[in-house]
Amino acid sequence: MTRADADSPSPLFAQVRDSLKASIASGALAPGAKLPSEAELEQQFGVSRVTVRQALSDLQKQALIEKVNGKGSFVSAAKRGSSELGPLSGxxxxxxxxxxxxxxxxxxxxxxxxxxxxxxxxxxxxxxxxxxxxxxxxxxxxxxxxxxxxxxxxxxxxxxxxxxxxxxxxxxxxxxxxxxxxxxxxxxxxxxxxxxxxxxxxxxxxxxxxxxxxxxxxxxxxxxxxxxxxxxxxxxxxxxxxxx
Structure with missing residues (x-):
């Protein structure tokens, strides 16, 4: 993960989102893995807490991560064979x-x-x-x-x-x-x-x-x-x- 570039035409939250998305796609962040905390992401990317939360919100909307109350954010489990509205998950x-x-x-x-x-x-x-x-x-x-x-x-x-x-x-x-x-x-x-x-x-x-x-x-x-x-x-x- 690299620090966000304030001079880039891409918004800061999008840079954070896309960097995390690339880590998920490559397997560096495996299904079920816990993401760094908001404070850690803020420091790693050199952005504000609001920017980090916007990036995480986008990833959650794309079903790439899921948030657990009091625990943080986790990479979503693989969806193969799972139901969209399963009684156990999702x-x-x-x-x-x-x-x-x-x-x-x-x-x-x-x-x-x-x-x-x-x-x-x-x-x-x-x-x-x-x-x-x-x-x-x-x-x-x-x-x-x-x-x-x-x-x-x-x-x-x-x-x-x-x-x-x-x-x-x-x-x-x-x-x-x-x-x-x-x-x-x-x-x-x-x-x-x-x-x-x-x-x-x-x-x-x-x-x-x-x-x-x-x-x-x-x-x-x-x-x-x-x-x-x-x-x-x-x-x-x-x-x-x-x-x-």
């Missing part, structure tokens, strides 16, 4: 990049016994103790989706402390808690809203919903967490980009 980030206000309402932790479905997904005995937390996804003040997250009681307790109402699940798991998710098994199902689901999603009974079951695994193929994700069919689109 929901808040994508909606905010589009100019929406996206937040989550997080329930208190419940301690439950694994039923046969959860036990099979997480490779646990039936009735094994689990933690569960529910996150209701709200966009511009309107409920779009909610999900039940299941995992060990310790994991769920740690996740809730990391503000799941502001940060996407994979950001919390990978960056804050050190649980690298190597893969996720995702199962889609179209259903109609029951009275209970209709009440949760603020929609009519029998409305079309998308139900997604997601089990995430670490590098040893051990299940980390299971999610049951429910989304309003008139508010949610799941887009998958496969291949190169």
């Amino acid at each position: 929901f808040y980030e994508t909606m905010r990049r589009r100019g929406h206000v996206a937040t989550g309402v997080v329930s208190g932790i419940k301690r439950i016994a694994a039923d046969p479905t959860l036990a099979a997904a997480l490779r646990l005995p039936v009735s094994a103790p689990l933690g569960m937390v529910t996150i209701t996804r709200v966009v511009d003040g309107e409920v779009h989706a909610f999900q039940h997250c299941y995992g060990s009681i310790g994991l769920i307790e740690s996740m809730v402390k990391e503000d799941l109402g502001e940060n996407d699940l994979l950001t919390v798991l990978n960056r804050r808690l050190g649980y690298p998710v190597a893969r996720s098994h995702i199962d889609f199902e179209a259903i109609n809203a029951t009275p209970e689901l209709a009440a949760m999603l603020k929609t009519r009974i029998d409305a079309a919903l998308l139900r997604i079951h997601i089990t995430s695994y670490d590098g040893r193929d051990t299940p980390i967490m299971h999610n049951d994700f429910y989304a309003r069919g008139d508010r949610f689109r799941y887009q998958l980009n496969a291949g190169r």
Whole structure:
């Protein structure tokens, strides 16, 4: 990274942005890498904090970096095979990049016994103790989706402390808690809203919903967490980009 040139016809923020962009493209800043702090970038490039923030804002709009509250900016993970509005990664980030206000309402932790479905997904005995937390996804003040997250009681307790109402699940798991998710098994199902689901999603009974079951695994193929994700069919689109 070189210092910005005040005599260049290119604006200072664009010079900072393009230098960081080149480092990301070359692999010098790899996916998941933490960028230098704003103060460090200010010193490296010889520019103001406002200039640095404008450069980072542009990179975020281009989905090249993502900001984690209280942690800094990170190079975005590779998008191959990931969903544009995935239930685990990118929901808040994508909606905010589009100019929406996206937040989550997080329930208190419940301690439950694994039923046969959860036990099979997480490779646990039936009735094994689990933690569960529910996150209701709200966009511009309107409920779009909610999900039940299941995992060990310790994991769920740690996740809730990391503000799941502001940060996407994979950001919390990978960056804050050190649980690298190597893969996720995702199962889609179209259903109609029951009275209970209709009440949760603020929609009519029998409305079309998308139900997604997601089990995430670490590098040893051990299940980390299971999610049951429910989304309003008139508010949610799941887009998958496969291949190169």
